[in-house]
Amino acid sequence: xxxTTRSPDAVLGDLGALLLDAGLSVTxxxxxxxxxxxxxxxxIELTFAVLPQQxxxxxxxxxxxxxxxxxxxxxxxxxxxxxxxxxxxRLETGRMDLRTAPAHIDRIRAIRRRAPGLQRVLGxxxxxxxxxxxxxxxxxxxxxxxxxxxxxxxxxxxTDRLRAxxxxxxxxxxxxxxxxxxxxxxxxxxxxxxxxxxxxxxxxLVPGALITNALLELTAADIVAGASRLVYGIxxxxxxxxxxxxxxxxxxxxVDPHSAALVGExxxxxxxxxxxxxxxxxxxxxxxxxxxxxxxxxxxxxxxxTLATVLVMTSTYATLMLxxxxxxxxxxxxxxxxxxxxxxxxxxxxxxxxxxxxxxxPAFLLLVPGTVGLVALASFDAQALAAAPLxxxxxxxxxxxxxxxxxxxxxxxxxxxx
Numbered sequence: 001x002x003x004t005t006r007s008p009d010a011v012l013g014d015l016g017a018l019l020l021d022a023g024l025s026v027t028x029x030x031x032x033x034x035x036x037x038x039x040x041x042x043x044i045e046l047t048f049a050v051l052p053q054q055x056x057x058x059x060x061x062x063x064x065x066x067x068x069x070x071x072x073x074x075x076x077x078x079x080x081x082x083x084x085x086x087x088x089x090r091l092e093t094g095r096m097d098l099r100t101a102p103a104h105i106d107r108i109r110a111i112r113r114r115a116p117g118l119q120r121v122l123g124x125x126x127x128x129x130x131x132x133x134x135x136x137x138x139x140x141x142x143x144x145x146x147x148x149x150x151x152x153x154x155x156x157x158x159t160d161r162l163r164a165x166x167x168x169x170x171x172x173x174x175x176x177x178x179x180x181x182x183x184x185x186x187x188x189x190x191x192x193x194x195x196x197x198x199x200x201x202x203x204x205l206v207p208g209a210l211i212t213n214a215l216l217e218l219t220a221a222d223i224v225a226g227a228s229r230l231v232y233g234i235x236x237x238x239x240x241x242x243x244x245x246x247x248x249x250x251x252x253x254x255v256d257p258h259s260a261a262l263v264g265e266x267x268x269x270x271x272x273x274x275x276x277x278x279x280x281x282x283x284x285x286x287x288x289x290x291x292x293x294x295x296x297x298x299x300x301x302x303x304x305x306t307l308a309t310v311l312v313m314t315s316t317y318a319t320l321m322l323x324x325x326x327x328x329x330x331x332x333x334x335x336x337x338x339x340x341x342x343x344x345x346x347x348x349x350x351x352x353x354x355x356x357x358x359x360x361x362p363a364f365l366l367l368v369p370g371t372v373g374l375v376a377l378a379s380f381d382a383q384a385l386a387a388a389p390l391x392x393x394x395x396x397x398x399x400x401x402x403x404x405x406x407x408x409x410x411x412x413x414x415x416x417x418x
Contacts, residue, residue, distance in 0.1 A: 008041040009057045011101050013069025016048070016055030018105050019088060020071050022081035025213040026050040027220040033057075036091045040098035052225050072109070077300025078309075083108045113300045117157045123297025124153025124204050130291030131200040134284050134317075138276050140190065141181075141197035148180045148201040153298070156204070170205050170239040171246075177201040178247025185253060190276065192254045202240055204298060207233040215396045288317045308347065312360070316340055330390045334398035341402030 012033055019029045030050045037046050049056040055069040076084060087104050090096040096104075113119065128149025132142045152173045159169055178198055185193050211233035217226030247253065279287075292313040296306030316336055323332035344360040 006099075006102055007067070008037070008044055008098055009046065009059065009065075009067040010069070011098055012037060012041075012046065012048075013055045013057045013067045014105050015069070015088065015091070015101060016050060016057075017069040017071045018076075018084050018108065020050070020053065020055070021074065022076045022084045023209060023213075025216050025220075026052060026222050026225040027217050029055070032088050032092070036088060036098070039094045040091050040096075050222075050225070052228060076108075077111070077113060078296070078305050079113070079300050079302045080108050080111050082305060083111065113302075116300065119297045119300065120157050121150050121153045123294045123299075124156070124201075125150035125294070126290050127204055127294030127298060128152070128201045130287045130289070130294055131203050132194075132196055133279055133287030134291060135194070135196040135200075135287075136278050136281070136284060137194045137197045137200070138190075138278055140184075140188070140276060141194055142279070144181060144184055145197060145200045148177050149204070151180065152177055152201050153204060168239070170202075170236050171243040173205060174202045174240040174243025175247045176243075178244045178253060179251055182247060182251025182253030186251055195255050198244055198248075198253070198255065202243075205236070205240065207236045210236075211392065212395055212399075215392055216399065219396055219400065285314065285317070288314050312340065312344070312347075315343065330394045333391050334394035334401075337395050337398030338402035338405070341399055342406055345406045 015036065016029050016033050019032060020026070024032070027050075030048050033048045033050075033055070037044070037048075045060040047058050047060060049058070053071045053073070057067045057069065059065040083104075087096070087101065087108065091098060091101060125146045126149075129142050129146035132145035137145065155173050155176065156169065159166075181193060181198050181201075185191075210229055214226045214229035214233060217223075217229065220226075248255070289310055292310040293306060295301070295313075296309050301309055319336045319339060320332050323335055326332075327335070341360060
């Protein structure tokens with residue numbers, strides 16, 4: 001690709017906007033831009049101010065010389081995020097000229113996946129069914145979660161282009177999902193319903209990664225970005241919980257009070273025979289695999305990244321299942337986050353096509369923090385409500401420790417060229 005004549009300030013602003021759309025925290029984006037500037041523009045002294053939707057690049061000692069890079073407002077697919085991360089790595093290590101970056105940024109943004117609507121609907125269905133299986137809901141609830149998950153994803157796809165609908169979609173889909181589950185449970189006289197039969201279909205909207213990024217930013221003193229993300233994430237969770245309560249009120253749905261559980265814990269779900277039977281415990285592993293495939297389809301991961309998602313999520317689940325009975329959910333979450341971050345960095349070094357930001361996010365998105373807040377709000381269980389903030393804090397501490405170890409041992413450095 002032929003080099004461009006754009007200034008380094010503008011190129012770095014566009015690169016920062018790309019990384020924000022890829023799902024990185026403002027702290028990580030600023031750190032990446034500083035490293036890229038040091039490697040690719042050593043003769044220019046630049047400072048960076050990163051907000052959730054904008055990147056401000058200023059030249060030191062030159063008043064008024066500030067360039068602004070702005071996000072496009074649409075999150076990148078996992079495949080696009082992988083390419084964005086690889087681009088940043090190449091610029092950091094000097095393996096790519098900064099002048100060629102704009103062409104690569106445009107190419108990354110232009111990547112399209114085949115039949116995105118169909119992939120997202122099927123992915124939402126598999127994600128929902130996988131989560132219901134993981135938490136050992138009865139067979140009828142697993143099947144219903146598959147169907148309602150597809151419906152929820154179809155509604156999300158249909159309202160994607162309606163900016164005004166973004167604020168109410170969490171409430172609407174949670175309400176529709178709960179009404180569908182409650183109506184079927186009432187018609188077939190299933191009695192109480194497991195909590196995850198209600199929560200699984202709307203898990204695709206749970207802002208687990210958003211809230212975790214917010215806490216990471218707050219711990220890094222990025223107060224404005226962290227606080228705004230945290231408030232938005234909490235509002236989304238509150239809207240989803242309100243939709244569940246409204247749907248339950250309309251249908252008379254009764255949630256089993258003993259079915260609330262976190263990953264690594266065993267929910268006390270009562271099963272009978274036939275469709276009311278509970279899947280055997282070993283099928284929870286199959287649920288993790290189906291969940292990972294659903295995430296891959298929903299977020300446009302592609303084949304190789306979906307395989308990496310399956311590997312990362314099963315490893316995370318194994319770690320939580322092993323540690324939770326020993327240390328409890330809170331400590332187990334922190335340890336799992338630290339180990340997962342290190343594993344993601346190692347995988348990135350072995351296979352540069354699987355950046356840590358992409359392999360780390362799926363498990364981060366749902367298995368670790370994703371269900372905690374929604375379960376706490378939807379169940380009104382005092383123990384779950386108290387555990388939720390502690391688990392998020394443990395997650396942040398674990399990630400910070402994992403990052404510190406990775407940096408100290410140079411695991412985070414990419415493999416040398418050639």
